[in-house]
Amino acid sequence: GIQVEQSPPDLILQEGANSTLRCNFSDSVNNLQWFHQNPWGQLINLFYIPSGTKQNGRLSATTVATERYSLLYISSSQTTDSGVYFCAVYVSGGYNKLIFGAGTRLAVHP
């Protein structure tokens, strides 16, 4: 089955720093989503991004489906950005099942 790999697995930042999170996938996918899981366990939708680039405030994402990767950029990080970031892909040719990566655990210190 399809493999979804996220890097780095862990990231520690000082408040105000920028970071790039990467998601590689092993097969063609229809679409991709990025989520933030906050310390209370809630999964927050960040981006639904089949291709191209989207921006939402300090966050932006780029997916290059032909090269099988997506990037999540966090600028001017804040302590509230802490948590785990997941990318998840939709399996092509099947029903809407999401395959999740293992996540990047981000800690932003003041």
Place this chain on the structure above:
Amino acid sequence: EAQVTQNPRYLITVTGKKLTVTCSQNMNHEYMSWYRQDPGLGLRQIYYSMNVEVTDKGDVPEGYKVSRKEKRNFPLILESPSPNQTSLYFCASSLFAFSGAGTEAFFGQGTRLTVV
């Protein structure tokens, strides 16, 4: 506000005592599914439903039941919970079932279940 609502958010129960976790969405979505999240294992799909009265097993269906009598509701039933079902559970919905439409998934707030 468009949302997926799960209840309860937290639950501690004893082995063998039947329980139901409810899930409701207000977006008229066709497709709904349940996931569980465990340390080291990530998120795995339990059951899914492509529409009313249409349900099927996901990757880890053992010990769970579901029903889809109405479009908006998709309850998860544990007939005889065991400690290995201690987990964080998520309900999700999206507009269509098939990935050709590739629509966005929306998740509930999660239910943290402990079975002792």
